[in-house]
Amino acid sequence: MIQLPKNRKEEVRVRMREHRGERYVDVRTFYMTERGETRPSPKGLAVRADLADALADAIHEVARQDGVDED
Template sequence: MTDSTDNQTNNVPAASTTADTIAALEAEPITLAKFWKGPRNRRDQVVIRLSAYRGAAFVDVRLFYCDDKGKSRPGPKGVALVTSLLPQLTCALLKAEDKARELGLIPDAAEGE
C-alpha cells in the first residue's frame, strides 16, 4: 500500500466559508494519504489527514494501528500542526528528501513514489 487515499466523500461544500470548512473537518477529517510505516511493518500505517479541533484546522500525520477486529485506529504517535504551518513543513520535508537523495539513502527505484 503506497500513497493511497480513502474513498470517503469530501463533505466540504464547494462554496463554503472557512467556518463551514472547519466544521466539516471536525465532523469528518479528510484522509490525503496512507502508506505502511516500513517494508517490514505491515501493522502500522502513516496516515496524513486534514482535520479540525475546537475551531482550528490541522494537518495530522499520525501512526494508525490495526485493532483486534482488524479496524484501523489512530495511535498516540504523530504530530498535528495548524494548517498555517503546512508550507514550512512541506519545505522541511523537501529539504530532507534532497539530503537523503544526496546521501544515497533513497534508492533510484523509489523515485516517483
Template sequence: MKIIAQIPKNRSEEFRVTAETFKGTPLVHLRVWYMMEGGDFAPSHKGVAMHPDNLPEIIAALQRANTEGGD
C-alpha cells in the same frame, strides 16, 4: 475527519495524514495508526497535529531532508 493519505509503515501500521477542525481551528494530523485485533485500524499516540499555516515550512524541510539525506 477527512483522510488525505494512508501510507504503509509495516504490516501492522500505517501513517495517516488527516484534516479536521477542532473547536473551530483547522488542523492537519500526521499520525501512526495501528491494526487492532480484528483488522480495524486505530490512532496511536505517535504523531503530531499542526495548523495548516505551518505546512509550507514543514514540506520544505521534508524536501530538504529527502535531497540531503541522513549522512
C-alpha cells in the same frame, strides 16, 4: 485523507482536522488490532494548516541531505 503504508501492521494517515475552530494537518500512525480494526496510535503530529507548506519544505530539504543528524 492520504494513507501510506509504514510496515505490515501500521500505516500513516495524513488528514485535515479541526480543533477549537482551527484547522490542522494531522499526521498519525494507525495500527491494526487483533480483531482487524484500525485504531489511531498516540504517535503523530498535528500542525496548523497555515504551517503545512513550511513543514513540507523542511521535510523535502532534510530528505535531500546526504548526512545524518546525531542528537
